[in-house]
Amino acid sequence: MDLTGPDSERRGPHTGAADDWGSHLRSYRRTQLGVSRGDFAELINEQARRQRINVSCSERHVARWELGEVRKPSKTYRRLLVSIGAPDPDADIAAGAAISNVMPDVIPDTGYTSAIAHRSDSRGVTLLEALAAAIVGSPDILASWLPYPEPDAPRRGTRPDLDFVRNATVRMREIDQHHGGFAVAHAAAELLRSSTATLGHDRGQHEDQMLIACADLARLAGWAYHDVGDQQRARRYATMALVFARRAGADSLVSASMYVLGRISLIERDPRTALRMFQLGQLPAQDSASGGESARLYANEAWAHAMMGNAGRMESALARAEEEISRVGERIDPWTRVFFTPGEFTGIQSVIYHEYALTAPGPAAERYTTAAVERARASVSASEPGRPARSVLFDNITIATAAFRLGQIDDAVSFAGAALELSSHVVSARADGRLRAMMHTATLSSPRSDVRDLCHAIGQALDAGAHPTRSAIRYELATA
Secondary structure (H helix, E strand, O other): OOOOOHHHOEEOOOOOOOOOHHHHHHHHHHHHHOOOHHHHHHHHHHHHHHOOOOOOOOHHHHHHHHHOOEEEOOHHHHHHHHHOOOOOOOOOOOHHHHHHHHHHHHOOOOOOOOHHHHOOHHHOOOHHHHHHHHHHOOHHHHHHHOOOOOOOOOOOOOOOOHHHHHHHHHHHHHHHHHHOHHHOHHHHHHHHHHHHHHOOOOOOHHHHHHHHHHHHHHHHHHHHHHHHOOHHHHHHHHHHHHHHHHHHOOHHHHHHHHHHHHHHHHHOOOHHHHHHHHHHHHHHHHHOOOOHHHHHHHHHHHHHHHHOOOHHHHHHHHHHHHHHHHHOOOOOOOOOHHHHOOOHHHHHHHHHHHHHHOOOOHHHHHHHHHHHHHHHHHHHHHOOOOOOHHHHHHHHHHHHHHHHHHOOHHHHHHHHHHHHHHHOOOOOHHHHHHHHHHHHHHHHHOOOHHHHHHHHHHHHHHHHHHHHHHHHHOOOHHHO
16 A cells, blocks of 8 residues: 555645646746656656655646645655755645746856746746757756756855866766766766856856856766666756757757757657657758767667567668768867767677667567677677776676577576676766666576576676665766
8 A cells, every 4th residue: 555645645626826836847848958747756756766665656646746636645645756956845835936046056146047047937948849849949948857956055266267166077987987977976067066156257258168167067967867866957058058058059058958858758768759859960060060969969869769569760870870970070179979889889799789688579579689798798898998987887788688588598697697797886876777687687587506696696786786885986076
């Protein structure tokens, strides 16, 4: 029995007031997330699973909250709602007023925002629609989707200059790639807070350079929170990156921000939205001086098609990615460079083939699973010392998972053991999720004692790493 269900909530008649919590919740769901009531309920259930809370939220729960039949959910549901960024029913101020009050703290009132930041979210614009409008028009429409600053966050005494922001972003990007998003997410957000305070104090070329630096940093923060598993924060920081990049006319960075937004939708198992994000990102990518982003977007379009079970379009998108890769010259932007690390594209191919194999019919499933193993092996072989450790970890997980599915137990155990060792140095919610999926596949594939022992060791490592390991490898901003 779900002890936190509707019977434990406070009921009351719907007042229809403009400032009641139900209407704010509906506005948040429709305009900021752009999801149905059923999908919103699943977001809550997903968050509950992460926190190991036993609830079963349904579309009816959400409907009763929004219609005012239940004015205040149970404590457990309130906790889950706040954790996904939804309006807090205990808050003393309306969600719309909160956005207006904090927006100047994120982006000073220096021309980077417009009156739209203060409009009611009831205008009915979804994030995807706003992104499309921002790419071809003004980015001001995205103001409502920008990050909320922490109300009690400390302020820096001095404002970082352009070189500091650039150098810190380079260092934190390296840390993220080798140790995972937990190591840099907080530090990146804190540096971004102080860096944006400098915007609007200079005009001309220096201002554009600072906008680009802040956009790169915001994109990094978005990617780090994506790796942490906090997709709501990730989406907001990636949107901020797009706003800054659009203002500075940095087309490649606009595309890179759309890439992050698309990957967020992929991990939320929403390939159709992800595909739209990647396709929108192609518009500025085609206008940029570098073809790197276009190649990466095509590769990830293939991932979305694989998730939807469309092999033809998947292969076509991969072919386009390879064609774009062949055209890329020596100039590769820093936020795109990792995609061109030896082994990286091959590793992405392996993930895409494995994704398609999960739902492919009969012989095709085995063929693409085999191809996933081959591609991942090639990726590991091509890897050089500078390749991100997280990517190498993903390759090993892909090989092990696919080998378990193929019944190649000895190889699977070997690569799974390597993945377990690598995971001790990379703290990533995405890696954790793939390790758990690998463990599930291994359990179904063989009753061997060494497989059981390995799965037990992985489970223990994941449970033990929830707090101590992340604290041990977390880097302070001073190390950047």
